[in-house]
Amino acid sequence: MEDIKVVSRALAGAEKTVLIGFPGSGLVGSIALQYVVEQMEFEQIGTITSKYFPPVALMTKGVINAPVRLYEKDNLVAVISDVPIHPTICYEVANGIMDWLAQFDIKEIATIAGIITNEPEKRVFGVATTREVLQRLEEETMILPMGSLSGIAASILTECKTRGIPGIGLLGETVNTPDPRSSAATIEVLNKIYKINLDVNPLLEQAVEIEAAMAQISEQVQKTETAPRREQLPMYG
Amino acid sequence: MEDIKVVSRALAGAEKTVLIGFPGSGLVGSIALQYVVEQMEFEQIGTITSKYFPPVALMTKGVINAPVRLYEKDNLVAVISDVPIHPTICYEVANGIMDWLAQFDIKEIATIAGIITNEPEKRVFGVATTREVLQRLEEETMILPMGSLSGIAASILTECKTRGIPGIGLLGETVNTPDPRSSAATIEVLNKIYKINLDVNPLLEQAVEIEAAMAQISEQVQKTETAPRREQLPMYG
Amino acid sequence: MEDIKVVSRALAGAEKTVLIGFPGSGLVGSIALQYVVEQMEFEQIGTITSKYFPPVALMTKGVINAPVRLYEKDNLVAVISDVPIHPTICYEVANGIMDWLAQFDIKEIATIAGIITNEPEKRVFGVATTREVLQRLEEETMILPMGSLSGIAASILTECKTRGIPGIGLLGETVNTPDPRSSAATIEVLNKIYKINLDVNPLLEQAVEIEAAMAQISEQVQKTETAPRREQLPMYG
Amino acid sequence: MEDIKVVSRALAGAEKTVLIGFPGSGLVGSIALQYVVEQMEFEQIGTITSKYFPPVALMTKGVINAPVRLYEKDNLVAVISDVPIHPTICYEVANGIMDWLAQFDIKEIATIAGIITNEPEKRVFGVATTREVLQRLEEETMILPMGSLSGIAASILTECKTRGIPGIGLLGETVNTPDPRSSAATIEVLNKIYKINLDVNPLLEQAVEIEAAMAQISEQVQKTETAPRREQLPMYG
């Protein structure tokens, strides 16, 4: 039994840019990428399952989906997780994703995460695996002079560094509650560096609702019994 | 040594529908399917054992049986467990069952589980792996707009989704004690979608007895020493 | 490295009946079978060792022996353990024993265990893997209408059920201290169903001494350092 | 990666007697054998390392050595450990040693350990794997009528029993602090049964110093950080 099982159709075409968002601080990465795939109508191409993931499935209008999913649109690929990854398995998960991607022609990997600063601003900090890659972020983000990154984002970027794949980290300044405003700030950076041109206003307009909904789901995910949410609550507009 | 060992004769015929019931909230799934296999006189065709299961055996009139069992009648298959599955092994158990089923021609999988709402109603909520499959449930169940499902039912449905097998979840509204009334409500849905025509009145009539008996067995299962129950207590009529 | 290592000479002849006794409630099984093998002068034919067993060895008159042992006399085989088996490894131990036995012609397996009822009687409850096998116990034991069995005895009987080997469980009514009187009651049932004709009076006469000795050894087994017992105490006659 | 890695030159010649000493109660075994190999000028022929051992190295006059070591002189082999073996890995360690020894012609294995009696005497109790082997100990040791042995010494002797290799256990009466006087008593038994003729007076004369030094090292071994001992303290004369 494989530790990390990727079931997906193959990526189409070459020079793919892979966007990765897991629910860390402020759920910045998963909220941002869920918004991207829904608004830009990415196609779901697969799932990632693992004995290491909690046994959880999310339902939207009665249709369930795997908690970690693969999407694709044109030269963009998205990896989105509804479940947080425990520190002890970040290495396995990062390698499982990277081993699967290694079959295709990957141009760059960008991981979106939150970074807690306890300040009200919504800046985006940029890190990269090399100085050359970092240059593209210098105008769009704040460069961290020194610091440490942990969790699945650190494992993904360490693997990019080790495997020689250009890797970018966009760290949205956040607090420790669901934070669509920080997610919107990271999408603005994606807009600039990847020419996505995605309007973040719907996300900002629904920030209050989303914060409530995400907090509620996040709480449910941590229970071991089934738990419904009956309010008809549109997630991203 | 295999993690999950299925010992069974092969399923007979094609287009099998598989009913799965594990003892989660309210023991809804296991009470419902135990009633189905006894009343409809399914044949036991095998057992599932695993190093991950607690070392427990139930006895009925002096005859012991394995805690996880396979039954068959016509185009219906039932997987019933007397033991709850710990969250850390749901992935392995779900994959063990699905890998074994993969040898046969499976039309659909329906997992029965409980969902705690802390309300007195006994509604049945429906979820499915795709919108097409869900359509068949729209008249018979309430569709959950949003929520999360956890435990072995989530793992089974995630595997259905990943493997492209039509999957249904019937979630009986329940409280956190053995709940044959919720089980009866899920059987009413099975009656409609699979034309089973099973009378649930005997189950409802014995609800009080069953609640007491199941609570007692459930308690015993959690002890590590042998523990008898001497009252002659008919379980399902 | 095998999980469960059986080192033994092969069983001689066919149609073997295997008696199994592990120290569960009241140490009923291990006291009963130790008495059987000593009084009937079974020959020790092997040992079972495992990384899962505690690192313990018992000494009798200066000669040490492995804590789990195999004995044989005529068509009877005995498996006796001085160490209790932790619930998490019952599956492995039961399968290790059954896999080894599978090489030979086994007619039936009878596991002796205790069952706590908190009543002063010393009845023996009978369970079996099928109704046919159970019939032979109906006159000699009380049949349990419903209940659960746990621990290594449950794992052994579940494996018998799964593998289609006739299996019997004799559950001696006991309290949670070493109980040679309950062991004697199970031997009386063995006398009847296997025509052993073993006099249990010496066991009953020494009940007080044995209770004290077993309690003391049981306590020592749970310590991690070496611990002698210097009184010259005859165990079984 | 092997669980237990023996790196050693092969044993020379035939009919080897293997002395084994691990630091159990009173450190009786390790103090006794360390004295034997130093006084009799055994040659170190190898090391035993394992992922199961704590990451510790002892230094003598600036030269480090592995915590578990193999020595040889003439027909004697010694296995000495500075680190205690946790109960959960005794089986693996005993089998690792026995598997390695199985390549050579082993006449007998003698394991030296402590046995706590809380009495001031320094008797030596003798156990063996068979009655025949035990006869040689009857004059030199006290024979234990009944009792239990635990830890690595129990695992070694159980393996001797299982593999049919003559095995002896010399259990020095001790308290739960480093006890060179008990070690000396076990060496006196070795003197008689193996004709070693080793003078234990130097060991007895330095008993007070050794007790202090061993207690101090033992304490250090349990810390996870580096810890020196700067006093120039001769260990064994």
Added chain:
Amino acid sequence: MEDIKVVSRALAGAEKTVLIGFPGSGLVGSIALQYVVEQMEFEQIGTITSKYFPPVALMTKGVINAPVRLYEKDNLVAVISDVPIHPTICYEVANGIMDWLAQFDIKEIATIAGIITNEPEKRVFGVATTREVLQRLEEETMILPMGSLSGIAASILTECKTRGIPGIGLLGETVNTPDPRSSAATIEVLNKIYKINLDVNPLLEQAVEIEAAMAQISEQVQKTETAPRREQLPMYG
């Protein structure tokens, strides 16, 4: 999946001396070697990653790097870790490094670590795997008459001993906070035994700053969420 994954270009040339520094007591080893590789402009040739390491990446001016890295300059190789190694995996990590090095012509391995003495001096204690190797340290370090070493440094030196590779340990006297002064003292020894001629004054001049910076990073590494440090703080001049 390998336990310890070394991704590196091959070492160039023969007779390599390998310097190893992990963050133990006072972070003596990692501060010393980080200073060496930066001042002497070693080239980074690879990374070591493992499922056993915490999922952490350090960033310098926005560029992330793996927490365990390989460097080379002329006949010197350096292995530097930003993350401490848990005692339970020191064996695996030491063997992973040694197995990789075994492909090349290694002359000697020197591991730098701290040793807590709770004294204000900054002496360097020397240990080695043999008396011959130790002779080269006798003038430059204090030789420890007796004591124990633990952690990854102990595992590295035990493997050197077991594999017959000359091994040196330089233990800088330190307290339990980041201690660049102790690191400087160990570099002075490296200067003498390897003719490195590295000026430690810049390290000493920035000791106060470094102590603060290292303490802060060390604290961050232990958190599981992303954590930036925004002050522009030059680490080593």
